[in-house]
Amino acid sequence: MNYIVKRKMIGCFAVFLIVIFGFGFAFTKDLTASTTAPIGITVAIDAGHGGLDGGSVGVSTGITERDLNIVFAKKLTKYLEDLGITVVNTRLDKNGLYKEVTDDYKLVDMKNRADIINNSNAQILVSIHMNKFSDQSQNGAQVFFEQGNEDSKNLAESIKNILTANFENARKLVLAGDYYILNETKPIGVIVECGFLSNPEEEKLLQNDEYQNKMCYSIYCGIINYLGITDTIAEGQYHQI
Numbered sequence: 001m002n003y004i005v006k007r008k009m010i011g012c013f014a015v016f017l018i019v020i021f022g023f024g025f026a027f028t029k030d031l032t033a034s035t036t037a038p039i040g041i042t043v044a045i046d047a048g049h050g051g052l053d054g055g056s057v058g059v060s061t062g063i064t065e066r067d068l069n070i071v072f073a074k075k076l077t078k079y080l081e082d083l084g085i086t087v088v089n090t091r092l093d094k095n096g097l098y099k100e101v102t103d104d105y106k107l108v109d110m111k112n113r114a115d116i117i118n119n120s121n122a123q124i125l126v127s128i129h130m131n132k133f134s135d136q137s138q139n140g141a142q143v144f145f146e147q148g149n150e151d152s153k154n155l156a157e158s159i160k161n162i163l164t165a166n167f168e169n170a171r172k173l174v175l176a177g178d179y180y181i182l183n184e185t186k187p188i189g190v191i192v193e194c195g196f197l198s199n200p201e202e203e204k205l206l207q208n209d210e211y212q213n214k215m216c217y218s219i220y221c222g223i224i225n226y227l228g229i230t231d232t233i234a235e236g237q238y239h240q241i
Helices: 012-022 065-082 105-118 150-166 200-205 209-227
Strands: 042-047 086-089 124-131 142-146 175-177 188-196
Touching: 042 065, 042 105, 065 086, 065 124, 065 209, 124 209, 142 150, 150 188, 150 209, 188 200, 188 209
Parallel strands: 042 086, 042 124, 124 188, 142 175
Antiparallel strands: 142 188
């Protein structure tokens, strides 16, 4: 059975989160209290970059996107697994997905990621990244979807709605993109840029454990809203990781 709701609109749970988060993240709901995901739901999480490909680099501390993506991927994985959702990760360490450093090692890496995702039987794909820009004032999380894919856009909107409710600087527009990881994989996928490592203030926040929990929990809520897993949620506090 396919539990993905096509063109799904965000329901009352998203509105509830907006109200609750407005008064502070500590008073959100613990979805693990009484909610169980339907059997058969699998989410693929892709921590972008790896190995020699460090991705964006923090302007102040030198933290690499490669390393931060893993932290966020592990936290998001735990939230989903605690709900009973099966999670497949493309990587859980600093290494890239290639055996030899050749001229096309990045392409090899991307193909191997796509193979893992396509063989996972996942319905949803979330690729975690960190952003950068020459203007250091730019900040805020943003979600990208597969160009021409309405389901991907709807998933992006669902995640964006929670991000904008919980983070004042989160981008209010989702953007289409021509990305290999979305184009060459079967699941309904999005790319989440969690923030800008080129912004000194946001670079520090992205390394803060509480901020990471809040970001990953928001992505998690966007995913389950899209899937429609909102019927038996009990009130409580969100759990730390």
